[in-house]
Amino acid sequence: MKWNELHEDACPVARGLSVIGDRWTMLVVRDCFMGIRRFDQMQQRLGITRHVLADRLRKLEADGVLRREAYQERPLRYEYRLTDKGKALYPILVTLIDWANTNMPVEGGPSVVLTSRATQDPIRPKLIDAETGEEITTRSVLAVPNADQSD
Amino acid sequence: MKWNELHEDACPVARGLSVIGDRWTMLVVRDCFMGIRRFDQMQQRLGITRHVLADRLRKLEADGVLRREAYQERPLRYEYRLTDKGKALYPILVTLIDWANTNMPVEGGPSVVLTSRATQDPIRPKLIDAETGEEITTRSVLAVPNADQSD
DNA sequence: CCGACAGGGTTCCGATATGGAACCCTCTCT
DNA sequence: AGAGAGGGTTCCATATCGGAACCCTGTCGG
Numbered sequence: 483m484k485w486n487e488l489h490e491d492a493c494p495v496a497r498g499l500s501v502i503g504d505r506w507t508m509l510v511v512r513d514c515f516m517g518i519r520r521f522d523q524m525q526q527r528l529g530i531t532r533h534v535l536a537d538r539l540r541k542l543e544a545d546g547v548l549r550r551e552a553y554q555e556r557p558l559r560y561e562y563r564l565t566d567k568g569k570a571l572y573p574i575l576v577t578l579i580d581w582a583n584t585n586m587p588v589e590g591g592p593s594v595v596l597t598s599r600a601t602q603d604p605i606r607p608k609l610i611d612a613e614t615g616e617e618i619t620t621r622s623v624l625a626v627p628n629a630d631q632s633d
Numbered sequence: 634m635k636w637n638e639l640h641e642d643a644c645p646v647a648r649g650l651s652v653i654g655d656r657w658t659m660l661v662v663r664d665c666f667m668g669i670r671r672f673d674q675m676q677q678r679l680g681i682t683r684h685v686l687a688d689r690l691r692k693l694e695a696d697g698v699l700r701r702e703a704y705q706e707r708p709l710r711y712e713y714r715l716t717d718k719g720k721a722l723y724p725i726l727v728t729l730i731d732w733a734n735t736n737m738p739v740e741g742g743p744s745v746v747l748t749s750r751a752t753q754d755p756i757r758p759k760l761i762d763a764e765t766g767e768e769i770t771t772r773s774v775l776a777v778p779n780a781d782q783s784d
Numbered sequence: 785c786c787g788a789c790a791g792g793g794t795t796c797c798g799a800t801a802t803g804g805a806a807c808c809c810t811c812t813c814t
Numbered sequence: 815a816g817a818g819a820g821g822g823t824t825c826c827a828t829a830t831c832g833g834a835a836c837c838c839t840g841t842c843g844g
Contacts, residue, residue, distance in 0.1 A: 483680030484803075485656055492744035495663045495726065498733035503656055505636055505831090512646045515771065521792050529634030531832050536793060546736075557840040559791060567736045572771050573728045573760045575646065579776060581725060582649035585697075585718045593643035596769075597777050598762065605762045605774050609724040611749065612759040618747075620666065620723050623756050625730060626748050635832075656802085672821050682803050687822060708811040710820060 501545045502571065506530055508578070510538050511564075511571055514548065519561035547571070580607045652696045653722065657681055659729070661689050662715075662722055665699065670712035698722070731758045 483491070488500035502508050506528065513524050525535050539562055542548040547568040553561045564571075576596060583592040596605040609618040616622055634642070639651035653659050657679065664675050676686050690713055693699040698719040704712045715722075727747060734743040747756040760769040767773055 490739070492739060493663075494730045494733035494737070494743055494745055496660060497737045497739065498729045499656075499659055501737070503654075503659060505650075505654055505656075508650055508654060509647060512644075515776070522790085525792095531834090532793070533795085533833090534831065537830095557791075557838090569771055570732055570736055573758075573769065574725065574732060576760060576769055576774065576776070577724045577728050578649045578653075579645045581721055582645035585721055586645070586648045586652070588641070588643060588648065591779060592645055593779050594645055594776050595779050597775050598765070598767070599773055599775050603764070605769065606764060607724075607760050607769055608763040609727060609758050609760055612757040613754070614749070616749070618724065618727055618756065618758055620720055622750055623727065624748050624750050625666070625727070625745050628742060628744050628746050673819080676821095682805090683822070684804095684824085685802065688801095708809090708820075710811095 501542075501547065502574070504538070506534060506538055507542065508575070510535070510542065511547065511568065512575060514562065514564050514568065515572065515575060519553075519563060521560075521562075542568075576607050577609070652693075652698065653725070655689070657685060657689055658693065659726070661686070661693065662698065662719065663726060665713065665715050665719065666723065666726060670704075670714060672711075672713075693719075727758050728760070 483496075485500075488496045488503075491497055491500070502511065509528055509530075510524060513527055518524055518527060521532075521535065521539070524530075525532055528535065530538075539548065539550075543550050543562070545567075546565055548562045549565050550560050550562055553559055579594060579596060583595070596607065597603065598605055610616060611618060611623070634647075636651075639647045639654075642648055642651070653662065660679055660681075661675060664678055669675055669678060672683075672686065672690070675681075676683055679686065681689075690699065690701075694701050694713070696718075697716055699713045700716050701711050701713055704710055730745060730747060734746070747758065748754065749756055761767060762769060762774070
């Protein structure tokens with residue numbers, strides 16, 4: 483299996499990673515969630531090379547995660563915004579933040595914390611089944627190969 | 634910012650990605666959750682080169698996500714198992730699966746579905762705050778820079 | 785009219801990382 | 815002795831990345 487074949491892979495983990503499993507992509511997405519929309523801002527914040535950033539933005543647009551929009555004409559300037567598909571990545575980002583804050587603490591405490599917009603209280607994410615409300619753990623939930631597929 | 638500096642970065646997203654933000658790592662972790670423990674099995678399933686697989690396993694062990702354990706002596710053979718820190722990645726994996734199944738459907742339906750171990754019913758993951766039970770969305774929860782830090 | 789600057793890129797080159805295949809080492813089995 | 819199994823390592827060609835320079839459209843100040 484090569485990296486560029488992942489896009490078509492039967493496994494959803496592989497397909498998902500073909501979009502966001504790259505070194506920089508989730509950092510770009512993070513910035514988008516933080517309201518960063520412009521090339522130069524991203525480039526400065528990330529310290530990524532302009533070349534690679536341009537490439538990632540193109541791919542994210544092609545994958546439907548970002549949308550490129552002119553925010554002015556003359557001179558023509560573009561900004562990047564999350565599409566609905568991109569916004570749907572929020573749970574992944576939040577879960578990742580929680581994992582890192584819990585499992586890779588850094589001295590001086592976390593630089594970013596999850597906070598309720600309404601109450602300003604800190605948030606501790608928990609994954610449940612939308613139907614039953616049961617918590618999702620390795621013990622309660624199984625990722626199983628679908629019946630009519632061969633993996 | 635270079636890739637190998639991410640490990641120490643103040644941002645939890647960056648720190649998390651320094652561990653799992655690599656092309657292959659989450660696929661290795663996926664296999665571990667599926668009960669795959671041995672080098673050759675992984676290598677065959679992933680189609681990754683042995684070289685890269687050995688490197689990823691070493692890194693995951695160094696990062697405390699996997700633990701290498703001898704399952705026999707004479708000849709000495711090792712297998713890899715998730716540590717608690719590794720098991721804590723489950724919500725990320727589940728959320729990723731759900732995102733891909735929803736946003737990157739593949740013809741013939743998903744090859745892997747999330748299922749309740751108890752009832753065999755399909756699971757639809759939902760992220761809530763452990764305290765209030767409120768759903769976590771871009772509207773309800775903010776990832777804010779911590780007070781006593783400059784990002 | 786000229787030079788400087790903004791914003792969003794592209795080009796080029798040397799350094800890393802990845803893909804593919806072969807090889808190695810320690811046992812066991814026949 | 816020869817053929818695996820299991821878990822690697824080595825070598826080389828190709829792909830991707832990091833760094834820095836350059837380009838293009840248009841604005842602004844003098």
